[in-house]
Amino acid sequence: MKFVRWLPVALAAAGIFASPSLARIKLITLPVRERVEIQLDHPDATLVEEERVVPLIKGENQVDFSWANTQIDPNTILLRVMDRPDVKVLSVSYPPSEAALVWAVGANDSGSARVRISYLLGNLGKSFNYRAVASRDEKSLVLSQYMRLENSANEEFLISTNLWAGFGKEFLKPVGLNETKEMLMAKFDKVPVKKTYTCDVSEFGYIDQPQNKLRVPMHYVLKNDQANGLGSAPLPYGKVRIFIDGGNNQPTAFLGEDWGAFTPVDDELRLYLGVAQDIVVKRTIEKNDRHRITDHFYDQEVIVKFEIENRKDQPVTLDVSENLNKLRNEAVHAEVGRDVQWELGKQTDLGDSDAEKSTFEKLLFHVKLPARDKDGKAEKIVRKLHVTFKNEW
Secondary structure, three states: OOOOOOOOOOOOOOOOOOOOOOOOOOHHHOOOOEEEEEEEOOOOOOOOEEEEEEEOOOOEEEEEEOOOOOOOOOOOEEEEEOOOOOOOEEEOOOOOOEEEEEEEEEEOOOOEEEEEEEEEEEOEEEEEEEEEEEOOOEEEEEEEEEEEEEEEEOOEEEEEEEEOOOOOOOOEEEOOOOOOOEEEEEEEEEEEEEEEEOOOOOOOOOHHHHHEEOOOOOEEEEOOOOOHOOOOOOOEEEEEEEEEEEOOOOOOOOOOEEEEEEEEEOOOEEEEEEEOOOOOEEEEEEEEEEEEEEOOOEEEEEEEEEEEOOOOOOOEEEEEEEHHHHHHHHOOOOOOOOOOOEOOOOOOOOOOOOOOOOOOOOEEEEEEEEOOOOOOOEEEEEEEEEEEEEEEO
């Protein structure tokens, strides 16, 4: 059963018992839990709902709740009677200097009643992690999603407890004192993946700045949508351990790990694999001229030259990105706070422009690179970005 997110909630580690008299009943005499649900969908609070069967007498009963040494918000309390319309909560009081409260509960007749209490429990939380195993050809991967439950709330739930993360499947498991559990949430087979190589001086910088050589990070990129075998829910933030299939009954090889960002449905998840050593990109400013328009305004014409070598045995596509605000600042040798105005020049030949991912501030191009030849020699590809920054002063 799933619960509404914004329910008011009551204490952690509590129970219910009633007495024929108005004397308070201590925690150790309370009935055991009959059913427990723990809802983990909120990032900062955990909702616990539990049910107990309590004996009531006709008239007014006192129900005592105590929560000493447990992680509770004492200002958030809810008690509901599930199966007795004649049973009503009359009032609530808080004994001074105690981690406790007392409900006055009225009943028209004696007999048992099933009650539900709900509460926020601190230090009972969850995190997510993933295992991604790429196929040998790096065209697809198997993505396993795990939820880790960490209980530091100084409370335990020894009966089978229904655990729900707010999405995906539910688990029936006991939760012990100071226990950590890891559960497989989902496993996605044959998820299409694209391996990318990207150079962007504003984001990734240089691997050898004196030689003008850019850093070229590699990523696996997968899309969280139904067409690619995902898309049932957002992918929560979590650590991703990345492997590649060894093939021919060989064990998988560890490639590295990355922190996967929160990925909504229909968005892309990028997993960092390291820096490519066999794709060399040299970036230089080939032209940087100022054209005066008036006494106060000028245009700045800039040509960025990229010299690219693919030393791999197979062709690849290199993503070349330029932040135009940062390029303008680089060209005029100053930090300019205003947004750039620009137009693309005729000498631009960076390949296919990515209209979907480019913005007014940042351009992205896809440059196709041939494999090295049979003698192991890589062809040097020269591409240029020609842009004029308008109305500078």
